[in-house]
Amino acid sequence: MPTFLPASRRMRSPLRSQRPLDARSPWRTGDFRVLFSASVLCALGTNVSDVALPLIAVLALDSGPGQVGLLGFLSTAAFLLIGLPAGAWVDRMRHRTVLIAADLVRAALLAWIPLAWWGDLLTFGGLCAVVFLSGVATVLFDVAGQSALPRLVEPAALIPANSALVTLAAAGNVAGRGAGGALVQLLGAPLAVVCAAVGHLGSGIQLMWMAREAAPVTPVARVAGPGPNLRAQIAEGLRHVLRHAELRALALTGAVGNLGSVMVNTMLPLVFARELGLSAGALGLFWAVGGAGMFFGARCARPVADRFGHGRGLVLTHLCLAPAGLLVPLLDRGGWLWVAGAGWFACSVRTGTANVLGVSLRQRLTPAGLLGRMNATFRFLLTGAMALAAALAGAIGAHASPRAALWVGGAFLCLSFLPTLLSPLRGRRALPVDEKPCGSAPKVAGCTG
Numbered sequence: 001m002p003t004f005l006p007a008s009r010r011m012r013s014p015l016r017s018q019r020p021l022d023a024r025s026p027w028r029t030g031d032f033r034v035l036f037s038a039s040v041l042c043a044l045g046t047n048v049s050d051v052a053l054p055l056i057a058v059l060a061l062d063s064g065p066g067q068v069g070l071l072g073f074l075s076t077a078a079f080l081l082i083g084l085p086a087g088a089w090v091d092r093m094r095h096r097t098v099l100i101a102a103d104l105v106r107a108a109l110l111a112w113i114p115l116a117w118w119g120d121l122l123t124f125g126g127l128c129a130v131v132f133l134s135g136v137a138t139v140l141f142d143v144a145g146q147s148a149l150p151r152l153v154e155p156a157a158l159i160p161a162n163s164a165l166v167t168l169a170a171a172g173n174v175a176g177r178g179a180g181g182a183l184v185q186l187l188g189a190p191l192a193v194v195c196a197a198v199g200h201l202g203s204g205i206q207l208m209w210m211a212r213e214a215a216p217v218t219p220v221a222r223v224a225g226p227g228p229n230l231r232a233q234i235a236e237g238l239r240h241v242l243r244h245a246e247l248r249a250l251a252l253t254g255a256v257g258n259l260g261s262v263m264v265n266t267m268l269p270l271v272f273a274r275e276l277g278l279s280a281g282a283l284g285l286f287w288a289v290g291g292a293g294m295f296f297g298a299r300c301a302r303p304v305a306d307r308f309g310h311g312r313g314l315v316l317t318h319l320c321l322a323p324a325g326l327l328v329p330l331l332d333r334g335g336w337l338w339v340a341g342a343g344w345f346a347c348s349v350r351t352g353t354a355n356v357l358g359v360s361l362r363q364r365l366t367p368a369g370l371l372g373r374m375n376a377t378f379r380f381l382l383t384g385a386m387a388l389a390a391a392l393a394g395a396i397g398a399h400a401s402p403r404a405a406l407w408v409g410g411a412f413l414c415l416s417f418l419p420t421l422l423s424p425l426r427g428r429r430a431l432p433v434d435e436k437p438c439g440s441a442p443k444v445a446g447c448t449g
Contacts (some may be wrong), residue, residue: 010354025155026161031210035152037144038206039168042103045199047291048192050147051284053131054269056113056189057278061124065270065402069394074128079383086139087376088233091279093370095148096210102141103204109134110197114343117190138428142379147371150363157432159302159360166298166355184280206404237373240366241381247309247365249423250358251378253318255385257354261347262389263409264328269404275402276333283305289341291346297352306351311428314357318417320349325413329406347413364431 026032057063057071090098109130109429115125115353116122151163183192241247265287272283297317327343335410366374389409 005078011083011385024439025162026157028415029153032149032152032161034206034210035148036164036168038099038103038203038210039126039145039165040203041199041206042167042203043199045106045110045196045203048199049134051280051287051315052184052196053127053191054266055273055280055283056122057124057127057183057191058269058273060357061127063124065267065405066394067124067392068267068270069392069397071128072390072393073387074132074386075135076262077132079379080297080387082136082139083376083384084135084234084238084373085230085239086143088230088373088375088381089432090140090147091372092193092231093144095144095304096207097139098144099148099210100204102144103200104206105137106195107201107204108142109137109221110193113193114190119177119388122190138382139379142371143375146359146363147376149278150368150371155364158363159305159356162172162360162363163298163301163356166301166352166359167295181226182281184284185269189280192427214351215252233373237370237377238376240370240374241377243423244365246428247374249425251421252361252382252419253354253357253416254378254382255361256369256412256419257322257351258382258385259389260325260409260412260414260416261351262342262386263396263412264325266390266393267397267409270397270402271331271406275312278333286344290344293345293348294352294355297349297354298356298374299352300349305357309429310357311362312423313359314354315417315420315426317350317353317357318420320366322347322417323414325351325410325416327410328413329403329410331406343410361431363429394418 054068054071057068061067063071090220113122115132116126149161149165150158151359183195243252268286270282272278272286275278301313304317305314308316324343324346328340328347330343331340362378363371364372389412392403393409396408
């Protein structure tokens with residue numbers, strides 16, 4: 001398995017030179033610390049823009065439900081268009097290079113929005129273009145980041161490393177979305193986007209401190225003769241996920257959950273700003289409650305796995321907390337705002353715990369040469385569901401009402417536990433240890449393909 005080699009110590013593996021005294025702690029590995037600190041800035045930029053961009057459409061450009069739904073669709077449409085080939089591309093490239101380039105591209109695109117606003121050039125079409133192109137960069141960043149992590153830390157440190165990153169994402173939801181709502185209220189949505197651009201710029205600069213990598217796991221063929229083509233590599237990643245009962249259940253549960261959460265999130269700006277007359281700060285606070293739930297869920301992941309087992313804990317988390325999604329559409333002024341917030345918090349706790357346990361399981365069920373394609377397949381399915389959900393929410397909001405879209409989203413959240421409940425995950429107690437061949441592609445213990 002290739003490793004990240006510092007320029008001054010190219011003949012030594014960083015896993016050997018930086019082996020932690022506690023095998024379950026990723027913090028002694030320098031490259032993980034770099035990745036984590038860069039992720040802090042990236043999370044801030046992402047969450048501020050998540051609040052500011054739809055509010056620019058609603059408040060600055062007077063967009064309706066259909067346009068808001070289109071904007072949400074475009075933010076994730078890239079996962080449908082290039083999600084699968086992105087995995088094969090990432091497996092052929094150095095992950096550090098992909099991460100840096102994606103962050104710098106997102107910073108430049110977001111910086112254009114306030115410049116266009118100051119020059120009275122900002123249009124809904126221009127906003128859609130920025131959102132879509134930023135989504136393309138996000139596809140490559142997300143696939144490269146999840147594929148790089150198992151090479152940065154010891155296997156025993158994988159769950160703590162994923163827990164740290166999911167906890168960070170949750171904290172970013174709290175701080176970033178709360179700050180995003182406040183910045184929109186104080187400065188206006190276009191100016192708030194400046195902070196998002198600075199976050200991505202800082203992340204890209206920080207990642208330059210990561211040690212340069214060795215050659216990719218799946219290098220592009222440089223000699224004459226036939227080699228694996230892009231279509232064959234994509235198909236190999238799809239087969240690995242869809243023929244494996246546990247990976248397939250994780251993908252289905254994530255896709256249904258994403259359908260629900262994105263339908264809710266797409267309509268929330270309209271319900272808050274127009275139907276309830278609440279401020280941007282109140283919307284940011286509501287989203288921050290979800291971030292707090294993710295934070296709590298991520299911190300609970302290891303205790304849940306230790307107490308109930310890895311797969312059993314994952315299934316129980318989904319089963320107990322997913323039905324809370326039906327509380328979110330009760331959103332209204334007064335006490336019902338608290339009820340909806342409690343439902344959103346519970347759903348986010350489930351997401352935080354499931355992300356840590358599910359991503360760790362995915363990484364351990366996949367050999368190194370397939371990590372990029374496995375992650376790309378999951379991103380294609382999960383974020384593709386998000387793109388479809390945004391379009392569906394916009395259609396329901398335009399032809400029925402935003403409130404009706406909230407109820408459909410809540411129903412998807414409630415039912416998302418079924419694929420994991422009906423899968424072998426409910427009997428798994430521990431992560432797999434040894435990779436074993438299964439068919440034409442190497443897999444690990446538990447493979448049913």
